[in-house]
Amino acid sequence: MRYVLTLTALIALIASPASPQSQQDKGALKRFAVSEIYHGPPVFPDFRGRDRGFNLYRTRIRAGISSGPNFSGTYSLISFGCGTGCTQVYIADNRNGYVGNVPIGGEETPYLQMFYNINSSAIIAYWQYGGRCVRKVLAxxxxxxxxxxxxxxxxxEACYNIGDASNLQSVQRALGGKEEPSNLPDIAPATPASAHSDREANLNQQAGFIAAVKHARTEYAQGQNDMAKGAARPMRAKNVCAALKGYSVSGWIGKISKLSSNSEGKGVLHIEISPQITLKTWNNALSDISDGTLIEAGSKVFRQASALREGADIQFSGSFIPSSIDCVKEGSLTLSGSIERPEYLFRFSDVSPI
Incomplete structure (x- = not known):
């Protein structure tokens, strides 16, 4: 089975406990050591001005910067999935919000794996291409x-689980190296651990959900007749279930598109997680009678949401509502609305600004 590493998640790739890796890789990271480590507050990009070319990925880039530097002393290395075996990679300077491209990632470097750390300006990249395992050093x-x-x-096959001890000797032989000394500093692979590992998994889950919804939208648009278009919905349901693997989610990110209350004073909240994909509460008690999405006044989530504003980027948690039609309940009245501009019903349990 292929070893697929995406960013994330989505969002940020953050150093984790080391996996064994070749002496050449450790030497490359040491050779490009940096002396300055930034410990100040992060500065976010100017997506309306200097960094507007990266505006499409602003929520993931902001989430990556929020975790602090993980590369070359002052930078956040940020990556996320862009399809099967595809990973987009960017860097952002925590000192001034500058965002830049990284010359790896995308469809040109499928099944990308990266090794790097905050103390080095080098990236050791492995990917699969044309039936071969390719290695590159960048600084x-x-x-x-x-x-x-x-x-x-x-x-x-040499790229499979490249950081695993069981695969280490074959990589070293291919690079002409020797068994690595045990006293060399460990390299952190681009798979985060503990809370950061959870964050990565959360954002990858969100990316998978969005990809499933967008794929159905494309299939619907390309359908030659109503029968062909209708097939997009059950296909989406299957893919959404596969991406979510349950109904509860944590640490997703999005933008508040609606923040109000109903006639009873209960909170109404809509979150856009991607263009024309919304997670929302109902806006009236009658529709909500069996779903329980409206936010009770005085609850923790109500207090959290009351401190926010429409247009704010947030991180949130909660749960979808099971559905036999869409995997998770979607509130549109028409097939076209459900596919082109889906609005999924959601019970929010936590919201916080990014």
Missing amino acids: LVDRNFNEYQQSEIGPE
């Missing part, structure tokens, strides 16, 4: 990446 110099080495280390 950040004055906001630009220099590419130093690219080599094939063997068939694509």
Whole structure:
């Protein structure tokens, strides 16, 4: 089975406890060591001005910066899934909010795995291409990446679980290396641990959900007749269930598109998690009688939401409502609305600003 590493999640890739890795990789990271580590508050990008070219990914980039530097002393290395085996990668400077591209990622470097840490400006990248496992060393110099080495280390199987001890010796042989000394500093792979690992999993879950909904939208648009278009809905339900693996979610990110109350004073909240994909409460007690999505006045979530505003980027948790039609309940009255602009009913349990 292929080893697929995405960013995230979605959002940020943050250093974790080390996995064994080749002496050459450890040497490359040490060779590009940095001396400055930024400990100040993060500065967010100017998505309406200087950094507007990255506006489409603003929520993931902001979430990555919120976790602090994880690369080259002052930068956040941020990646997230863009399809099967596809990973988008960006960097953001925590000192000034500058966002830049990384010359790996996307469809050109499928099944990408990266090794890096906050103390080095180097990235050791592995990916599968044309049946081979490829390795490249890159280093950040004055906001630009220099590419130093690219080599094939063997068939694509050599890339499977590249950080595992069971695979280490074959990688070292392909690189002409020796068994690594135990006293070398460990390299942190781009798979976060503990709370950061949970964050990565949460954002990857969200990315999978969004991808399932967008894929159905594309299939619906390409349908030649109503029968073909109708097939997009059960396909989406299957893919949504596969992405969610349950009904509760935690640590998702989105933008408040509606914040109000109904005639009884209960909270009404709509969160846009991607263009034309919304998670929401009902806006009236009658519709909500069996779903329980309206936010009770005086509750923790009501107090949290009351301190926010429409247009704010937030992190949230809660649960979907099971549905035999859509996997999770969707509130549109028509098939076209359900597919093109879905609004999923959601019970919010926590909301906080990013």
